[in-house]
Amino acid sequence: MPDLRRVRLTPEERRAQLIATGVNFLAEHSLDELTMDVLAQRAGVSRPLLFHYFDTRQGMHLAVVTMARDSLLLASEPRDELEPRARIRDTLLRITEFVSQHQGTFHSLVRGIASGDPAVRRVVDESRDLNAERLLDAFTELGTPDTPALRIALRSWVSFTEETLISLVIDRDEDPQVVVRFLEATLDGVVSATGELPL
Template sequence: MTSEPRSRLSPEQRRAQLIAIGVAFLAEHPLDELTIDELATRAGVSRALIFHYFDSRQGVERAIVTTARDSLLLASEPRAELPPRERVHDTLLRIAGFVREHGGTFSSLIRGVASGDPAVRAIVDESRELNAQRLLEAFTELGNADTPALRVALRAWVAFTEDTLLELIVDRRVDDEAVVEFLEQTLDGVVAAAARARF
């Protein structure tokens, strides 16, 4: 029964299908619970076929995490046409909406990769760096100096925001607008502290 659909998929389609199944798995389970056997069963293919496309379990995990991370980054890409303040507000609202809609996946990414493969952790860290850079661009547009203190503060604030979104939206189901208002206040405080720093 599985050979017929397999023959209709190109290699690119088959690989994309396996990744999509893995991303769907993240919605309900931590990444470290996804075994090759589990993925093969869900896809209706052999273990050998999965190793053909990904070489190793680590290769599977990296592809899945990259896809999930890129979905979040795409959903929260800043709208360049907005002024800086509005851009930050709009981006935070869309991130909150993404987290509410994909809470399991977001939780698996943030909470589940800490003990995993260093390369997988690096993929998630890349998104933190990009989000910090997006904030840096907005605040330098607003006249803040690009200093080491500001860069450190924004990077730390991104990590703080991830935990806040998990706690308030995924766990407690707090209203998105209330969460974003709180995050904006903490962001202003962090930026103000960075401006007063002597480095």
């Protein structure tokens, strides 16, 4: 690992670099394993310096998870120039490819956060809410009524998708195209079912 003390950076750049080191740690370890001592050793800085930037271990975890989440959201941001169906398919494909390339980080976010700090869990939940909103935009553009049932279904489907990506992409290394077709079929089924509910 590079010794970050030998690189002259602004405080903002230093903090970002420390956070990036923490995100890289998630590629092979769970969030619970990321302590101040571990990050200090990997970054080549003193433990007191980390407390200067993060105050607490929980603050460090929050910053690391936020950056990891934002990387996933950026990589899967919908392309507004595409029509809704193509936009959904393209987004699912890019999420699948991201998970394939960043398996450890994604696994840590989905499976390793459950027992963590409430503020950290909230960061992950915010990404689920945003992904559900992105889907809602596409389906209402296709003419699907915006109902409570649809919103509940899409939010639940996002969580289902996370587990599917772990099972099919990380555990079984399935072809991304096959995974996307499966996800599209389940999404259509969930959305179709909401039309039969008086919600």
